[in-house]
Amino acid sequence: MNLTSPFSLALATIVGLSLFGVPVGYAMIGGSVLYLYLKGMDMGAAAEQLLNGTYSSFLLLAIPLFILAAAFMSSGSVLDRLLRFCNAIVGRFPGGLAQVNVLQSIVFASMSGSALADAAGSGKLMQAMMTKDGRYTRSFAAALSAVSAVIGPILPPSIPLVLYALVSGTSIGFLFIAGVLPGLLLGAVQMVLIHALAKRRGFPLEEPVPLREMPRITRDAFPALMLPVILLGCLYSGITTPTEAAGLAAAYALLISTVLYRSLRWGEVYRALATSARVSVSIGVLIAGAMVFNYVITSENIPRTLSTMLSGLDMSPVGFLLLVNLLLLVLGAFLEGSTIILVILPVLLPTAVALGIDPVHFGVVCVLNIMLGLVTPPYGLLLFMMTRIAGITMRELLADVVPFLAVMLAALAVVTLWPGFVLWLPRLSGYTG
Template sequence: MMSFTSPFSLALATIIALSLLGVPVGQAMIGGSVLYLYLKGMDMGTAAEQLLNGTYSSFLLLAIPLFILAATIMSSGSILDRLLRFCNAIVGRFPGGLAQVNVLQSIVFASMSGSALADAAGSGKMMLAMMTRDGKYTRGFAAALTAVSAVIGPILPPSIPMVLYALVSGASIGYLFIAGVLPGLLLGAVQMGLIYFLAKRRHYPVEEKVALREMPRITREAFPALMLPVILLGCLYSGVTTPTEAAGLAAAYALLISVVLYRSIGWGDIYHALITSARTSISIGMLIAGALVFNYVITAENIPASLSVALKTFDLSPLGFLLLVNLILLVLGAFLEGSTIILVILPVLLPTATALGIDPVHFGVVAILNIMIGLVTPPYGLLLFMMTKIADVSLMELVREVLPFLAVMLGALAVVTLMPDLVLFLPRLAGYTG
């Protein structure tokens, strides 16, 4: 049994204490890990060595700032407005029209964002204003829907969480991207189905139908932006580019259509996009750096092997293990930031999953879906707190509206967990042999 005064326990306590004091999680993990090395009498330079080896040897990590830059550019100017008009033309005529648009725009915006928080703060914030204008929807419902629809983004490609999972698991980022398509669409479908039910029950309004003659123009205006995921995935699966090169191509394409085709941004907007994406990338980079150092500590303590031995005593089947992982990640997701879970917790669980014969791509999609649902799980889901500030609603009102969506999303999670073929169908069509 681990002593409370052991180097690992003290390192863990340090990380928690620093985090509670407001120190960013990445720096807190580095501080706790350095303390562990000191108490164990190990070379203090090991921390820097692990950090440098982990970052400079991973070309894949360059994809993260490039995807963020592409998303920042695409959400500037008039591109977002064109996409919202397109979404409204498709689903605005159904019961709960604007609510349906909110979900569809999250699916479309996923091709530019890859981040649930970016979706909620960007296009989601605009949808919140549209839904609450003239009192069409309550602020609580609009905020809850914006939060739950935002979790769709990181399931669909390109996905920053999947890039991080590929980093720690060695799984193919291309196959992970395409594996998320059907689960992401399933998540959107169950949300839209619930909206239809609630709209009938609560008499939510239907938006004015867009004339059929207007559809070609609206589609034509949105078409260049809609082509981004097609170009991205096409380059990946044709073998023309690596994932990182595809991310660079996505950023270049976003800049090209924004400046040349739409002419919706100027030099000031480009500068702002570069600064914003740099800040976001740095915060993620520090988290990765801290996780790389702390993962060395976890490995040095032989925790993955010890956990694997402990789990074997329960004689879990692959399905039983996945259900246990679901429970663990749902609880952790309600308290911890998603990237931390992917970088620190999943490497501990992966050896057991591999030993049980669980496909790493299926395991990754299930894990990331769990973590995303955790963002809207009461009482501490990060998206819940974010939306209370953006929408100026009480946490209690927000949670009350979130719970029905949480129920159907857990149902979608159960389907994805129990049916690995749903996740692996598209990757296998693309040549995956797992």
């Protein structure tokens, strides 16, 4: 590569601005504008691509609505009811509170779709609960909160899968349902490992919840537990589009939080709206920057060049997926997940399709890789977040993260090498891929 070419200078500008703390979205816009200037191209192309990327997609409206639903459902009363329900289900097993941590991540997946949001919200709460009275070490609780938060973005509604649908043109409904079994598999391998560690380390047992209490606990949590049922039911029955389903989820979350549970005051509703707006704007800027930079990548003919190069290697679909796994695990340890989806995957997708890899399967494999990157040393974002929350060193955290990372990589291998596992539910729902 010519280090003085417009594309090389644009890349250097993006990296340099990012290192100086400029948000990645703005850095990509700045580098792309520099590329257009150096190439003598119409500078208005940047604004055109930016507007096309953020305002022409009805699907993108689902992201702020899912974020808003999560904000409404994160009130204390709702969280308490759901945690009591999780404790009643798995708290009696070895490593009870640790098992609750994993199950609550599966349950709360229907309310966030973001690993970082899960770790900062319910994960922070579980960190405090697990370390109370010294029942679990701070490093183990932090490691478990980090790895269990990875489950959320695999299960619907998943913001990363929405972004993949945007860049690939794949059905968001089929992507959502394709993520169900891989997400549950991640939870299952984590719970099995906790069971084994509980026997070896002597984790404390929680007091079993009497069976006579189960109907009351389930009844209290039932309205919140119905959110994913309503969301998926509307999607797969064809009653609503994904964006309309997201709006319905936000309205339902507001209704049960303010009217049924009465756990959300109107002042808190305003704060939830403001928080979701800030998060949505940051994601919107990132998407806009990625769309402009993707225009630069297309202008350089990089996707076709890469596809031709890989085709020349006579690579099998399995070999290509293993290469993608390695690439995304490395990138995920350094880059923010949304950036990878919006910038890197559009380059890889044409080759995957040319090799006969199903785009729904490819999307789930890629998103699972990217989420694992959040807990992959040395720079996984969830690792840094949990060291701050728990007040521990990275070395202490990694000692407890590594066993979980090993079993999650085994789950990734199953998802990668067995497409039928991922596509079984979508095909039951009418997917013909």
